[in-house]
Amino acid sequence: MFEKHPYSLLVGQYLQERSFPQSPAYLYDPIRYILSLAGKRIRPMLVLMGARLFGKENLQEVLPASCAIEYFHNFSLLHDDIMDKAPLRRGKPTVHMKWNDNVAILSGDALLVKAYEELAHSPAHKIPALLRMFNQVALEVCEGQQIDMDFESTEYVTEDEYLNMIRLKTSVLLGGALKMGAILADASDEQQQLIYDFGVNLGIAFQLQDDYLDVYGDPSNFGKQVGGDILSDKKTILRIRTQQLAVDDKREELENLLFPNQVSDEEKINRMKKLYSELAVDEYTNQLKEHFMQLAYNQLSDIDVPETDKKELFTLADMLMNRVK
Amino acid sequence: MFEKHPYSLLVGQYLQERSFPQSPAYLYDPIRYILSLAGKRIRPMLVLMGARLFGKENLQEVLPASCAIEYFHNFSLLHDDIMDKAPLRRGKPTVHMKWNDNVAILSGDALLVKAYEELAHSPAHKIPALLRMFNQVALEVCEGQQIDMDFESTEYVTEDEYLNMIRLKTSVLLGGALKMGAILADASDEQQQLIYDFGVNLGIAFQLQDDYLDVYGDPSNFGKQVGGDILSDKKTILRIRTQQLAVDDKREELENLLFPNQVSDEEKINRMKKLYSELAVDEYTNQLKEHFMQLAYNQLSDIDVPETDKKELFTLADMLMNRVK
Known part of the structure; x- marks a missing residue:
């Protein structure tokens, strides 16, 4: 539904141009693999849309932050799939099934670091504000995932607790992506x-x-x-x-x-x-x-x-x- | 041997002043736990020493990066202990044994993000250079851990391969800690x-x-x-x-x-x-x-x-x- 959107193509091209070392293969092959199971790329598109909304012309300066958001999202899928013992992701075997848990843990860690590496390619004077937003969102997503796992052994979950969990686990990343675009556009x-x-x-x-x-x-x-x-x-x-x-x-x-x-x-x-x-x-x-x-x-x-x-x-x-x- | 060193005390006090939320407990209790099994704190001390060597007077500006290095080190212990199935760390049960693997994965992730959060408290104009150094070291440590795991199923490891592995897995973090201090001191x-x-x-x-x-x-x-x-x-x-x-x-x-x-x-x-x-x-x-x-x-x-x-x-x-x- 969004695959042909110009921003999706822009993000896709930028992601395509990133390359990872061949070795150690068990660290970088799983990263290439999860990124190849491309999702809808809504999150990185939101960074671009947030920037355009506030008049940012040079989207090249926005692409690193956009890529950081996509890497972060894929990092969280890698680790969540281990924790949830999920066999499939986007119709294909999950990394921990195709390789093993250790490979999924460590390649996930490396992908999270790569997200920060992309963020560091943003214009230097914007890095402190982007980093603060990114960290806040990343920590909240971890909190959301933990609360979601806690729910499995909680008999009564209230509506407010549930809304808070989905806010943390999935929604702040969308808000954060848009806000990072806005930061880059000097809003x-x-x-x-x-x-x-x-x-x-x-x-x-x-x-x-x-x-x-x-x-x-x-x-x-x-x-x-x-x-x-x-x-x-x-x-x-x-x-x-x-x-x-x-x-x-x-x-x-x-x-x-x-x-x-x-x-x-x-x-x-x-x-x-x-x-x-x-x-x-x-x-x-x-x-x-x-x-x-x-x-x-x-x-x-x-x-x-x-x-x-x-x-x-x-x-x-x-x-x-x-x-x- | 270093516990009474003034820098060790300075780092210890700074770490003591950091606080983590009470909830979700399964996310933050393990972080408090691993940090309480305080090691020798060589790595955060090296950040301070690197800064002092090049004449940095205000060590308050160096403590966030120093803390980031200590958090990163503990994050890597949390995840390595899962991968190595280690039962003990500094004489106490490892996090994945005391809780479980999922708890150790996710609290490790959160601790890595907290490391970046500390880094973001450094003086703004130093953040881009610190972030680049930190990312490089973090990625190399992941590579070193993967190469070390690969060795388990490699019959012949050469001396050069071994030296490269220990360089990545343990040594670049010492060099990186000192260099971050040097960056903060305008070397x-x-x-x-x-x-x-x-x-x-x-x-x-x-x-x-x-x-x-x-x-x-x-x-x-x-x-x-x-x-x-x-x-x-x-x-x-x-x-x-x-x-x-x-x-x-x-x-x-x-x-x-x-x-x-x-x-x-x-x-x-x-x-x-x-x-x-x-x-x-x-x-x-x-x-x-x-x-x-x-x-x-x-x-x-x-x-x-x-x-x-x-x-x-x-x-x-x-x-x-x-x-x-």
């Missing part, structure tokens, strides 16, 4: 904050939509097994809201469904969907998504640049939110 | 290179001495099991040199000793020491150590500051090399 602190908040709220909305689509998405479009979150008892916004609302027979039904191996996969998904529908958690999730979407749109509207310059980001947000196909 | 590029090379060669000499002491050290002083490297068939300089020199009956004896479970631990150590002695690899190791030591001393001598200002570093080098007690 004021106030404008930097607005574009950061836009990115964070867009990220939260996107994650809530992801929870929704895991249950209600079109299997041919979604790219993951529909109902996967239900089958793995994942604490999504739908599950958390259900746990919060279900009383009496609905509480009993929920507990039955969460008891291991009671019913077939298909029956579990269908009965959980029925419960979601009875408690209107599907509608609630959509409303919550709209709430964060609206916050994001308001923040983008408040930014003090000509409306025409915002069009690109509104369009991106619309596309991410499935408002246009 | 010229040429002087920065000399102090860097001094540190690297000192580090190589120290590692060669470590290989020697593992076999010939006084058990009451050494702090590790004497002969441990022989029992684990570790490819140290002594083993590599032996493999290179042994022919006929000595080759046969070496192969017998490397064949699993042929002899008792005590016998294996004694027979290997006999082989070392017959091939004079013990003397060779000492000569090689002296060679790198001499290189280091020459480089320190060549540095263009008053001789009295170098005394501190000469003393440190002497102490590390067991020349003074």
Whole structure:
């Protein structure tokens, strides 16, 4: 959907031009491999968009920070996949499966350092501010991943705890990418904050939509097994809201469904969907998504640049939110 | 031996004043834990010494970079201990044993980011140069760790390959620490290179001495099991040199000793020491150590500051090399 976007091509070309040593092969081959499983490159594009929004002409000066964000994202995938014991990433074997855990740990470490190395190629007078933002985001992403893992052994997760987790684990990186672009374009602190908040709220909305689509998405479009979150008892916004609302027979039904191996996969998904529908958690999730979407749109509207310059980001947000196909 | 050194106390106090959030506990408790198993703090001291050597008065401006080096070192211990399946670190359970692998991976990642966060507290105009040096060293340490792991499944390791591995894995961090101090003190590029090379060669000499002491050290002083490297068939300089020199009956004896479970631990150590002695690899190791030591001393001598200002570093080098007690 974004592969042909001029910024995606620009980032792609810059990434292509980076080269890693041939040796030690177990350190650099996995890095080449994960980067070759190119995702949508939304995050590095956001750095460029953040810079363009505030009038930055020379995008060559923005590409190192954009690349740093892409490397960081891939570093976090490498390590998260070990921790989550994930067998596949973008349809291919994960690094820790194709090689082993040690290789995935160390090549992840090296990729994180490479991200900082890219950042250091930014214009020198911008490096301190970029480094501060990057560090803040990187640490928050680690916190988010830890909180997410903690949830696996937490019986009751509150909605606020969940929203905080997705903010840290996935959304601050979007806000941070945009803000790094704004820093490079000399935007004021106030404008930097607005574009950061836009990115964070867009990220939260996107994650809530992801929870929704895991249950209600079109299997041919979604790219993951529909109902996967239900089958793995994942604490999504739908599950958390259900746990919060279900009383009496609905509480009993929920507990039955969460008891291991009671019913077939298909029956579990269908009965959980029925419960979601009875408690209107599907509608609630959509409303919550709209709430964060609206916050994001308001923040983008408040930014003090000509409306025409915002069009690109509104369009991106619309596309991410499935408002246009 | 260095615990009472004024720089060690200065670093200790600075580290003490840093605080980490209470939550998420599984992210920050392991960081507090590994930092509490305080080592000798040689590396952060080297940053201060490098700065003082070139006349830096305000050491407060040097402490963040010094702390960054200490955090980086501890990050590398956290991840290396997972990869090496080490049960103990400084006599206490390693993080991956006390908690688990996932905790050690993620808290290591967070500690690496914290190192960069400290670096970002350095004077702004120095950050680009410090960041470049730090990134180079960090990447080389990752390369050294990978090469070291590769050696486990390599039958013949050459002396040059071994020296390159210890240079990357342990020595560049000493050189980098000193050079970061020099950068903060506005030393010229040429002087920065000399102090860097001094540190690297000192580090190589120290590692060669470590290989020697593992076999010939006084058990009451050494702090590790004497002969441990022989029992684990570790490819140290002594083993590599032996493999290179042994022919006929000595080759046969070496192969017998490397064949699993042929002899008792005590016998294996004694027979290997006999082989070392017959091939004079013990003397060779000492000569090689002296060679790198001499290189280091020459480089320190060549540095263009008053001789009295170098005394501190000469003393440190002497102490590390067991020349003074």
